[in-house]
Amino acid sequence: MALVQRAAPRLPELFGFAKRSLKSLRFPGESLDSSSSPTLAYGIHVFHCPDAVGIVAKLSESIASRGGNILAANVFVPENNHVFYSRSEFIFDPIKWTRSQMDEDFNKLSQIYSAMRSVVLVPDQDPKYKIGILASKQDHCLIDLLHQWQDGKLPVDIACVISNHERGPNTGVFRFLERHGIPYHYLHTTEENKREEEILELVQNTDFLVLARYMQILSGSFLNSYGKDVINIHHGLLPSFKGGKPAKQAFDAGVKLIGATTHFVTPELDSGPIIEQMVTRVSHRDNLQSFVQKSQNLEKLCLSRAIKSYCELRVLPYEDNKTVVF
Template sequence: MSLLRRFSPQVQLFTKRSFKSLKFPGESLNEITSPSLIHGIHVFHCPDVVGIVAKLAECIASRGGNILSADVFVPEKKNVFYSRSEFVFDPAKWTRIQMDEDFLKLSKMFDAMRSVVRVPSLDPKYKIAVLASNQDHCLVDLLHVWQDGKLPVQITAIIRGPNTHVMRFLERHRIPYHFLPTTIEDKREEEILNLVRDTDFLVLARYMQVLSGNFLSSYGKDIINIHHGLLPSFKGGNPSKQAFDYGVKLIGATTHFVTEELDTGPIIEQMVFVPMLGDAFNLYYN
């Protein structure tokens, strides 16, 4: 199966297979979920071979689980397979320990580079730190989603530039705040590393510094960036203005993993929308 999607003359996504949030016919979370069923998530990364999706589905179904959605991505000419599956299951029939054993067998079967299973209602919350710069909108949106209970993580620290009104929110929720103004010459990476060593991953919410290769290797865990534009085009600062000047009629945002090269890491998720007149005005003049 081949899929080519074009967002603009400059924005192109090429995949061999890409099922975006595939919902299975007749199934919805409200229809399937009962008081005895709980929610699980499985992320898989392995060499691409025939039969991976079938085995993943068989693993879940054989224990009475039911898949709600599945994202599958195989990059062109790279021979690697990525998937993210959401499912419901009865913990009385499929214990958490047995689940780990079952997915471990799959991991060994396909020589997986990564296999992660999460049950948010049972597993400890991931510890994260958020790095931000002057503008607050990405950070504020993330904090509001967290406050509403839609982001099941423990925020251990906010590390950002100039002090703003966000501090009141952080104080109210007892989230540690660290004021570390940075420059191109002094990114204060050693200080940041000391603050985040106990986290499971980092989130860059419009953080306007490029992290060095030394920082990435020293931290050694995932770092996710929220980029306010559609990658792979319009990288770096002010991507919305870049898109506007190019004549692109669709704007959006991208979350991706951070690598040494600016805005080139694997894409996790993208959102696209058509700007209204007021949005276009703000893109150009602000």
């Protein structure tokens, strides 16, 4: 099997956090402005292999020998771990360096260094990732993702929105989805029936899923059957408060710092690799309404930033349950 693979939606098996144990994580997704020349294209390459002398030089040579120019490069070599991570952004002439030749060149490097991961992405040539969004009653994360997608700030195609909360035809979300031709599916769930088989049927052609405050636990069976990555957002109220109305619990306790965490969903509840975390301060001047608003704003920003990082190939697996985020 070729180790070099294009980071296109048709290759979701590149990532596979959902169905893998924490011992065998795999990862991803930037999109820069390549307008410096109308003839140039922009590409990204990520590389993960055992550490060795000269890898950076060989990567640079591979790009430069085809007339490409590196715009930015990030390297991480953890101490005493003997592994190498890199993410390179480069511009190139797509006529002089064809995509098939690019794959061949990076594949040679993969073979030389026994790479665990070598992924190429050319945003102007590759289709966008196709995602499914799952949501419950709270709309703030869902609405934010829809607006960012509409404004071209979210580099994905939304295949569908699924919810266990019914939204009528007169609601803003329903009208937005209808106007843009995005299917909306309401699936009433119970403790006995989470409707997972129907969800699987609806999302079978997606590349990853986003839980935009979806208040249902996805089973290990669902994750294994889906076989691709699922990204989740939840509050990170500090100190943590469990159960119903966590924001009110935290407000009543007078906390001074609140947060949000975006992570991959694994069979271990809320234990998947973390992609993004954010915090903000609250004070005695906040009432419950402003407290909740700050928490929700943080969740929106944390989720959208994580999705962009994923799609821009900024996230790589590290050790059993960590991530390198360039």
